[in-house]
Amino acid sequence: MAVKNFGFAAIKPRTIDFEQFDGRLLSEILELEPSFKVCLSCGGCTATCSAGNLVSFNIRQLNLLLRRGETVGLENEIKKCMLCGKCMLVCPRGINIRNVIMLIKKSVAKSHSLKR
């Protein structure tokens, strides 16, 4: 068996590294939906989320990871949202969460059409 399969170096670090920050998607979304800036990470949205109550899906955490430039896996995760809009009803900061989700979806779709 190859030695590299054992080494710690082969494991991708879990650390969020701000020197590797990929802020492209984030700045696009913040520009189109500035209300996203004031999220408190209170978790109200996750608590009420229709999708999150059925399957493993955490909209608060997903949005937070996006704010940290962590976009790997976002594309598949966001598909679980049903766009019901319940999250927006509870948000104490009045964030248009559904629009944030729509913008993520649009940008994912755009990058796919570019690839094609």
Added chain:
Amino acid sequence: MKHVVVIGGGVAGIETAAQLSKSGHWVTVVEKSNQLGGKLNDWHCLFPDFSLAKEQLDWLQSQKHQADLQVLLETKVTSVNRTNGRFAIETSGKDKLEADAVVVASGYELFDARRKEEYGYKIYERVITSADLEKRMNNGELLRTPEGAPNRVAFVHCVGSRDEKSGNHYCSKVCCITGVKQAIELKKLSPGTEIFCFYMDLRMYGKHFEELYRTAQEKYDIQFIRGRLSEAAEKIDKSVQIKAEDTLSGRPLKMNVDWLVLLVGMEAGTGTAQAASVCGSRCESSGFIATADEHRSTNLSSQEGIFVAGSCTGPMSVTDTILHARSAACEVNDYFQKLEKSWL
């Protein structure tokens, strides 16, 4: 005419003295440093309204131009003895005073950030405290790097407060909002700088505080990360690498910052310890002076005739200090009235 001795000439001492002299008493303020004003002399502008500390101080001082108010600078009270319901007071200067009441307004001292060695204060060049930042603002000394304005600045909350390791269990109350205020000030000076605040809890207890926090996010793009810094390390270019857990995503996090600002807490300090000890006033385990009751008697110490005002009783803002000082003056008046009635 009654004579009141006020120990300490910060916001609390000045305001108590002004109110007492307005109600017709003779007041002597004993201040250990060479000027009145306490910490406010070092602050640039104040939360929550960004008013200049100097202007607030000038206003407070303008009230004290009363005939019956004297100030002894560079003086400490060295002993207080009660005789026949009055106080015989000796000072470090030549003055001996006789007083009918004493108000302790000896304030607080800043937590010495060198005690949190892992943050590198006075070890790394670009780690400063919130108090240092206020002084820099007053001197027009901006935070710079050799390339110009900093790319990134981080603030650390609860340095020396809410921390078993520092020996302080209490919350210093004003540092969360000070961080928000200072972050906005920095952002106004250099809009290109990214600013992060690392907090354990955000305590926006006062009027306008929560709104200012929201404005910081909404208008100034200041980012708040819930997590306590474990350590800071200087890099070869003098920038500082910091580590924390982003507790809300459950992931460790690291970033390089050009400057690190430590939001230092308040401690009772040696000034208040000295004043409390000469007055025989009981202190709490935190070091701040104990009051007779947490609701009704927040200006009464454990000794009759000895009153307390301001942050010598616990962390408080300027707003609250002024209120506390005014209520101290009310209590002193009340005390004098009761004494007179008892003699009738």
